[in-house]
Amino acid sequence: MTPGLTIRAVPVGIGHYLPERIVPNAEFEAMEGLETSDAWIKSRSGIERRHFAAEGETTSQMAIAAATKALAHAGLEADDIDAVIVATSTPDLTFPSVATMVQAGLGMAGGFAFDVQAVCAGFVYALANADALIVSGQAKRVLVIGAETFSRIMDWTDRTTCVLFGDGAGALILEARESAGTSDDHGILSTDLHSDGSHRDLLYVDGGVSSTGTAGVLRMQGKEVFRHAVEKLTKTAEAALAKAGVGIADVDWIVPHQANIRIITGTVKKFGLPMDKVIVTVQDHGNTSAASIPLAMSVGVGDGRIKSGDLLVTEAIGGGLAWGAVVMRW
Template sequence: MSAQVFARIAGTGSYLPEKVLTNDDLAQFVETSDEWIRDRTGIRQRHIAADGETTCDLAEQASRRALEAAGVDASELDLIIVGTTTPDIIFPSTACLLQHRLGANGCAAFDVNAACSGFIYALAVGEKFIRSGTAKKVLVVGAETLSRMLDWSDRSTCVLFGDGAGAVVLTADAETGILSTHLHADGGKKEMLYNPVGVSVGFKPEEKNAGVRVLMAGNDVFKYAVKALDSVVDETLDANGLQRGDIDWLIPHQANLRIIQATAKRLALSMDRVIVTVDRHGNTSAGSVPLALDEAVRSGRVQRGQLLLLEAFGGGFTWGSALLRY
């Protein structure tokens, strides 16, 4: 019997666009206020990509930092996976564009679209490639320019999202790494959170902004997300024979501070053991978990050997978790 192989996070990286849009800035052109946004979401500001700055641009910067942290050259990569719902173009994939920029030509490269759960889904796929022995070094990225998809007159959605990218380099390890991943979806709830336009569906002439809208039933999404994340937390702990107090750090999708607090309560974790960036980043969709992870690593809070629980929930609905020994 062959020895067990783990996918270990060897390095992390992230990138945020230079432009910062505060709640007060938003209040200048949409009916809202800093207090209204903070009370409901915990968000104070978000980063917005500059004109001409694409998802691949953000992904490239995050990836180069992750590769440097891991001590891995791009030419050594066996696979690149980009989790995104805002690709530069329909095809080639953002992963292929990124592969060329990094000089990793020849390795496999593809995108994963699971909305805000995109990074967790991509991480799970990369982990399986390493466990199977098909790959030894994998670059996994979560990157988004959600600002390009927003109706900036709709205060129920435009206040929530921001742009950014995070990346990790996975390497094969005989000792430890990602212990388990758990993925779920419920396509029957599509109408609660979606973008109504695509290539096959097309555009309705009378809906000029159809392609740049995020449509969301906020209260319904909140309720479903809390229940789904509760369930996947229990599933993850049970699968690994762990108790709630065994987790060192919760690194959640940064969508809403109230959802984060509800998940922390479920784990019996104090908020000082939860990585929170939603106040400064907003919801960066697939970028949020790797952004938060990289900040936690580089700040020195997350240390080698600690047990981390990553989780996310997004449109689809999709949700999932990853438990890993960092």
């Protein structure tokens, strides 16, 4: 490294994949015994439709599809990647990791791969890990993926949860580049991570290898999760901004976890920012857990809103509870 310069993890490619099947709210209206409606779902979540994986379509397959698009966007080949990190709570198998399946699916001859499990905060945690690998010199390029098939862990009799989630994958490639070490640098400027295991019962899946031997289904206390979300997301974003040496007025785009439009608007209101500075995809994708942030980023880059030099804040909270934020310059 050149003396006096700093290594940053700089985004160089992004892509996403959504399953072909689009499920509008009307499908839930038609489900016997569910007692829900398009108006009820939209008013409480902002969700209008979501995508569900096809029968036999797996998390790793979606992750590979998103990764392939990210590589093409970056103009890179699979063997240019040193590490793969996949954030997921819905892996194909108990083991091996989805990341190693992606590594094989892309045809990577070397490097290393592993999964991160922090539920909806998974992509933020994965970004922090990728940043650490790059800054420490252990990897030059890291492929970071969020991929989920939450449709496989839904209780289809619980209208408070089954209407909220969708499937999909997003992938981001980070590359080591020498920078001046200031807040004007491109790349990840700061990360801020937290968890509190005492809140486990607010959002969890009631199955597992060492407990029931089954995958289980998702359980959530929605009102309590909402109460924690707005406060914790605001604080972690503010902490990440302070670490980066920038203020909320410097932010070009907030790219939040797409859980619920009320959580998004509540958090943005606390920041004092207008909604036109927020990338919102929840209406089209539903809550795709660890995939939601890279999906939203990819949409924002693809439609030209996110441009080189823009300052982004991304934040998420999920089961654990686990939450955190990342500040990066595109």
